[in-house]
Amino acid sequence: MTYAKRFDGRGMDELRPMSAKVGIIPRADGSAMFKIGKTVALCAVYGPRDLHPKFMQNPETGILRVNYNMMPFSGHGERVRPGGGRRSKEISMVIENALLPVLDLKEYPNSVVDVFIELPQTDAGTRCAGITAAAMALADAGLEMKDLVCAVAAGRCEDKIIVDLNYLEDSHEDGADVPVAVLPNSGKVTLLQMDGEVTREQIKEIIAKAKEACKKIYEVQKAALKEKFAR
Amino acid sequence: MYAEQKTHLLKALAKNVRYDGRKALEYRPITVEYGVSGSAEGSARVKVGGTEVLAGVKMEIGKPYPDTPDQGNMMVNAELIPLSNPAFESGPPGQQATELARVVDRAIRESKAIDVKKLVILPGEKVWGVNIDIVTINDEGNLLDVSCLAAMAALKNTRLPKLNEDNAIDYDAEPTKEKLPLSREPVEITIIKVGDKFFVDPLSDEEKLIEGRLTVAITEKGTICAMQKGGTAPFSAEEIDKMVEIAQTLAPTLRKAL
Secondary structure, eight states, rough: OOOOTTTTTOOOTTTEEHHHHOOOOTTSSSSEEEETTTTEEEEEEEEEEEEESGGGGGTTOOOOEEEEEEEETTTTOOOOTTOOOOHHHHHHHHHHHHHHBBBBBBBBBBEEEEEEEEEEEOOHHHHHHHHHHHHHHHHHHHHSSOOEEEEEEEEOOOOOEESSSOHHHHHHHEEEEEEEEEOOOOOOOOEOOOOOOHHHHHHHHHHHHHHHHHHHHHHHHHHHHHHHOOO | OOOHHHHHHHHHHHHOOOTTTTOOOOOOOOOEEEOOOOTSSSEEEETTTTTTEEEEEEEEEEEOOTTTTTTTTEEEEOOOOOTSSSTTTTOOOOSHHHOOOHHHHHHHHTTTTTOOOGGGETTTTTTEEEEEEEEEEEOOHHHHHHHHHHHHHHHEEEEEEOOTTSSBBBBTSSOOOOOOOOOOEEEEEEEEEEEEEESSSHHHHTTTOEEEEEEOOOOOHHHHOEEEEEESOOHHHHHHHHHHHHHHHHHHHHTTOO
């Protein structure tokens, strides 16, 4: 089968329309919104603050704790039962690993930086939108960072390599979904998952295209941060 | 705790001013935005001052309850998520979230805001279920009143999804233009008592000082459809009457925002 034209008419390397805003939750220490197509991620950062339960405290460094959650009305189809399950636990963990390399929490022993990611509406690519929003929120919280983190899902749909899969492409039978997080300045990858089936050549191309796409996301992040801080 | 703050608040209330310059019985500016989540069948964002709440409606097909075979179902759930307030924790809903959801549920249910008799697909077999989820985004006080407004706004925004031949929801089809059968429009007003003073729409700092509160749900006819007393301060019958009067006076202002 050949995927001649994308379901929504986009070019193979084209991202959906993006927008971003920093400082959307005044109560939080840092916050941001990232929208890509119909997927919206909100993120709030609280901390560094005291870590409870106490046994989780590390006297050598502060820790990062991510909580990824889909709002009950945010799914395609039925209501998502609140409370989260195995899926959101795993996603929270891989997001932690994706963000941690840019932070240095050694100055905050026994503390925690809490990152809350909430999705009010979704059309695939939620963990990537969450990472992109979280990186801006961490910067907004004033934490020292070595780089931002940008993320996008790339993949394969039939014979084509595509970036920023929407729900129809993500759930397409003949394809693969590869969420990738990239540190834009070093080009290093901090999140990589995949499901589907691809060749070694294809995965090389998918990662290369994800890195290209992340450059565009990086520009959106920088613009949103400048809008709040560059005055 | 907070003894100085309480003295300060009471002195200010004696002159009918608040921390933010408002009068005792004045709400912060209210904005309502409809259709904020494309994945929901209806949704709204309500801001009252700095407090922001989202509500979304998901429709489902279910069986009616045995004691109400000729009625659709409804449910209100609230998530006070840790994104919205540093004091909120992850996990199952606690006392505050449960009370909030139940008090909003009562306003909607008891006022018969949703005409549940019109939500029957096959009597005794298949009915619509209306799931209302309330999610807090930024808590700067008065989540209860704001949540009730958000829930009503989301209901007003709801369009029924399309059904396929088997009377199941077709999520891939565009929703119909058909709205929910709504017959009433309750709003909830919480009146706070500190010392011998009453005020409404508390800020987070004022909420810490609450001695007693009374939430009153008011229909557009001015009747009362639900009440909930909170806090430990006892109320006299005269005080309750006064609080109901305050709620009736303020209800049209809130309803106008919808």
